[in-house]
Amino acid sequence: MTDAKTLAYINMYAIFGSLENLCALDSDARALLTNKKPISIGIEVKDGPAATLTFKNGRCRMEDGIAPCDIKLPFSSCEKFNGMIDGTVTPIPSKGFTHIGFLLRDFIKLTDLLSRYLRPEPEDLMDERFFNISTSLMFYTISVAIAQIGNNDEIGKFSAHHMVDGDILLSIKNGPKATISVKNHRLLTIKKAPEKPRALMEFSSMKLARDLFDGKVNSVACVGDGSIAMGGMISMVDNMNRILDLVGLYLA
């Protein structure tokens, strides 16, 4: 029920893309990049996604495509790239051998930290700071994964085909917000609230969002008791939720 190409897009933009938010939210991640020369990693997947991660002044930014970069990691297929995320494939740079230290030390530390937040141990979640960062990162990862599935997965594309143009506000009350922007049935996630949403779905708290992400509560029951608020063009939210059902399959 999942396909390698869609998973590659999720791994690139939703997982690696969350490094942006990790560096913004976590001081340990920022510390790894502070007082170091800016460096960029271009990742290019044959018949799949291509993006560049730039680390500069304690921040991380992802841009589409292979810009001039310091390190280039080519992958011959989506499966190979997904294998790197699973830890079964070791990437070999085609450019940037003099920067290999960053790749082997700092970048691995960053991705390990990200994994700790995205696949947390129950005891880590007892710490409020960790809980909030972990839940925020999950939120951004899921938000971006929605767009990748809507644009690439065959069933996800069917759902996107039934969405009208406009911006959906996806948010956690007093927490992170994102825009799922729809145009001509293509989806784009922007990690901030839209100016004028055409539809919205809001989780009432970080705890509720966490419980939903962990499958501990049922979203339909939450709509019933008001802990998930919806409004506007509900057909947009309805179809987004069908894509959201697929997110769990890909991120499992």
Added chain:
Amino acid sequence: MAAKKSKKDSVHYNHKKSQEWFKRAVNVIPSGIYGHLGPAEGLWIPPTSWPYFAERAEGSYFWDVDGNKYLDYMCAYGPNVLGYNDPDVNAAAIAQASIANCTTTPSYKMVEFAELMVDTVASADWAFFAKNGNDTTQAAIMCARYHTHKKKIIFVNGFYHGVSMWTQKIDYPGVLPEDVANNLYVDFNDIPALEKLIAENEGEIAAFIATPYMHGNFLDNETPEAGYWQKVRKLCTEKGIVLIVDDVRAGFRLDLAGSDHYYGFEADLICFCKALANGWNVSCLCGKDFLKSAMSGLSYTGSYWMSAIPFAAGIACIEKMKKLNTPALFRDLGTKLTTGLKAAAENNGFDLVVSGEPALFYLRIANDDSLFLHQDWVQEMVSRGIFITSHHNHFINASLTEDDIKYTCEVADEAFKAVRKRHPEAF
């Protein structure tokens, strides 16, 4: 029953007991209230403004468990056609209950009801009974496939034909791509697209299934263009495609002879349910003689499909609808109501779009493109005891009075004012 409350009394209700019942419900029922009668599919925005559970109902009204009274324009999503607890229909049902209901051989009431259906529905040569609308759409598809020995079915985009897997979509939970692999889709009122689709699938199409007009959710409802159904009928006849009309929702509200009759054509198979027995559980598939043999050959039945109480109720319901000429009454009441609502909207600077047939009117505030204003207004109406929805067509029933309509329009005016006050930026 006329509305008794004055404008002064129209206050925001509380739903303490409803919410207590819902908390108990979610412990033992998936999602608390599933389906279209629940807060998620019913789009109760926000849910705290809506009644979760009913206590009793009478005429055009129901009372929730907190004692709040609602003038109900959803009519249980259709079944309430004569008024809740209609004395004539209930008397027939209760009389039958004292004789026999669910028996090893069916009651002769089934024959009487079938004869009445065949006499009433213009295109019907036979009648087949079940319980829900979905039972009849499923039967219609199976009958069409068995008769034609073909696989594919044409649907109109935005359709709803029940809950069987073939009626759902590829992205719905629990549905496999294989379940909907033989589904083809076309827009309503688009004859060139239908011709193209049929040509592309020549010799493979078993049936075309559609509601008599497009009364899908979230969209302005669309009535057929002049000549549309006649062209569909001609195409289906020429290509050996069974023409199925899903009249579950609109049936008997437009025309007691069937909505196909209302629009001037004849379906091969036509599905009825909601308005058939004023809330007593029965549905009916009617069909043409040439499909009777195929229908007889299906392995298709259910434990309660031949229960006699709903047959007795259905007979009484149809006879009363004929006596009252309910389709004409519904058209008149629906037109008066929607005209009044539009005027109330206009007086407050709102553009209220009314679409579909007056008996099943659909509403949308068009001042913004998001439905936020519309959902706010619907909430204000429900909070004041007028039960409407933001996403679905509404229903007129025969017990609705002109006083009820007048009262509804007064409340609508209040509700528009409340929304305007809350959203000054929109005006």
